[in-house]
Amino acid sequence: MPALAPFPGAAFFHKGQRSPVITAMGKRLVAEGCGKYRTGPGPEWTDADQQSYAAWQRKLEFEGADANGIPGKASWDRLRVPTATPAPAPGARVASPVPGHRVTTPYRKKGSHWVLGYHTGADYAARHGTPCVAVRDGSVVRSGHDTSFGDFLVLRVGGFDFWYCHLSEQTVKGGPVKAGRKIGEVGSSGKATGPHLHFEKRPAGGGLRSNVAPDW
Numbered sequence: 001m002p003a004l005a006p007f008p009g010a011a012f013f014h015k016g017q018r019s020p021v022i023t024a025m026g027k028r029l030v031a032e033g034c035g036k037y038r039t040g041p042g043p044e045w046t047d048a049d050q051q052s053y054a055a056w057q058r059k060l061e062f063e064g065a066d067a068n069g070i071p072g073k074a075s076w077d078r079l080r081v082p083t084a085t086p087a088p089a090p091g092a093r094v095a096s097p098v099p100g101h102r103v104t105t106p107y108r109k110k111g112s113h114w115v116l117g118y119h120t121g122a123d124y125a126a127r128h129g130t131p132c133v134a135v136r137d138g139s140v141v142r143s144g145h146d147t148s149f150g151d152f153l154v155l156r157v158g159g160f161d162f163w164y165c166h167l168s169e170q171t172v173k174g175g176p177v178k179a180g181r182k183i184g185e186v187g188s189s190g191k192a193t194g195p196h197l198h199f200e201k202r203p204a205g206g207g208l209r210s211n212v213a214p215d216w
C-alpha cells in the first residue's frame with residue numbers, strides 16, 4: 001500500500017504546472033473510468049486533466065462549482081492518489097543537507113518578518129562556504145536567483161522538490177545527483193541576516209504556500 005499524496009491545494013492545478021503528482025492523479029482517474037485523455041495522462045496540467053477530474057467529481061455526485069474539474073480536498077482524498085516518491089533506497093539517506101549541522105530555525109516557526117507569517121522551511125546556520133549536499137538521489141531541476149531566496153537550487157526527488165536557498169555557490173546547476181553529493185555552498189545571498197541554508201520542501205513544481213514539512 002503506497003503512501004497517499006496529500007492534497008496540494010486547488011491553486012496548484014493551473015496551466016503550465018508540471019508535476020509527477022499530476023501524472024499519478026491521471027492514472028487514478030483512468031482507473032476509476034473517468035479518463036478523458038487522448039494520449040494518456042502526463043505531468044502537465046491540461047484541459048484533458050480538468051475534464052477527467054470533472055468526470056470524477058460527477059461520479060461522486062458533486063454538482064455545479066464542485067464539479068468544475070479543479071480538484072478540491074474532499075474529492076482528492078477519495079481518489080487516493082499514491083505519492084510519486086519512491087521508497088528510500090538502503091544507504092541513500094544522509095543525516096543533514098549541511099553535513100555536521102543541525103536545524104537552527106525550525107519549520108513553521110511564527111514571525112512577522114516572514115512573507116507568510118511563518119517559516120516555510122528549516123534553516124541550518126553554518127559558516128559561509130560550508131558544503132550543502134543532496135539529501136536523496138534525485139535531479140537538480142532548477143538553479144537561479146531570487147530576491148528573497150538569493151542563489152538557489154531545486155533538487156527533485158520523486159514527487160517533491162527540495163529548495164536550497166541563500167547559497168554562495170551553486171556547484172551543480174542541473175542533472176542527476178546521488179544522495180550525499182555536494183551541490184552547493186552555504187551563503188547569505190538574498191534576504192538573509194547571516195550565512196545559513198534555508199531548506200524548503202514542496203510538491204514537485206509547487207509554488208509559494210505549497211510548502212510541507214522538510215523531511216526526506
Ligand SMILES: [Zn+2]
Nearest residue numbers: 121122123198
Ligand atoms: Zn529560512
